[in-house]
Amino acid sequence: MFAEAAAKIEKPDFKQHVKPILEAACVHCHNDKSDKGGLNVTTLELTVKGGDNGTALVPGDPAKSPLYTTTVLAADEDAVMPPKKEGLLAPEQAEILKLWVQQGANWPKEVKLEQTVRVNFEKHIQPILEENCLSCHNADKAKGDLNLATKKDASPPARMRRRSLLSTLPRAPCTPWPRCRRITMTSCRRPKVVALLKRSNSTCCAAGSTRGQYGQRA
Incomplete structure (x- = not known):
């Protein structure tokens, strides 16, 4: 299961582990067309540039990277991201972000994030x-x-x-x-x-049924 797999990840890979989280939980509010708080997280450059409250990412320092710190705030905090109504990140997902930032936040410059569906x-x-x-x-x-x-x-x-x-x-x-x-x-x-x-095709942390069998009687 996702939690067990995430717990074994010691060096997160951007495309495999981090990109799916950001595209599903962040990009829908922070993109080229909708940059809430002046923040666009579709590229490394824009994420480091930050928004109205400054940078969102300081490679090597999770404590100074809101891209991570806002995900571990209490559920009733106004600044928690994603907002509680949209579904908080699982602890394992937040930990992946922390490790990734801690290890230098490797993000290929040519990779631009696109919004994907986040299943609730x-x-x-x-x-x-x-x-x-x-x-x-x-x-x-x-x-x-x-x-x-x-x-x-x-x-x-x-x-x-x-x-x-x-x-x-x-x-x-x-x-x-x-x-x-x-x-x-x-x-x-x-x-x-x-x-x-x-159509779901990236990393999961919730419950469902066998891929390709949705809509069929159990």
Whole structure:
């Protein structure tokens, strides 16, 4: 799973680990057309240049790099980024940013970031599981010994299930499945969401179903 994989990353690669986070969580508000706070983070030069509050990135010094420090503020802080309403970064993602900055913030000058979809569990994943999976995989009817009512239920010990649902996630930057959230059956249809998830193709930290099988009955 993402958290376990992230914990093993000692030297983040910009294109593989950092770029997906920035494109999904930052670029939609800080780009050529919408530079909130005067900040554009689409290139290394512009990110170092910063915005109204000064530079956003000081290579080698995470403590002086708002690109990282704003991601670890308390959820109720006004300056926390991304904003709480959009979904905070997972601790593992923030740690990747910290390590990357600490190690010199290697960012090829020719690489310009573009906005990508950031999947939100409650908005995108939960409706799919409720519509397509819960009818067969719930506490009362755990077909195949699989219950998807909560994250804990969907993550049985390895000795019980070699490949759990959470090991087959779509690779898209996203908000995590809240541990306390229980999902229930629904009859709603979300075709646009299903199509969106089929296009997911970068690093993930939330819960979903097997790539290429969204929209199918479990």
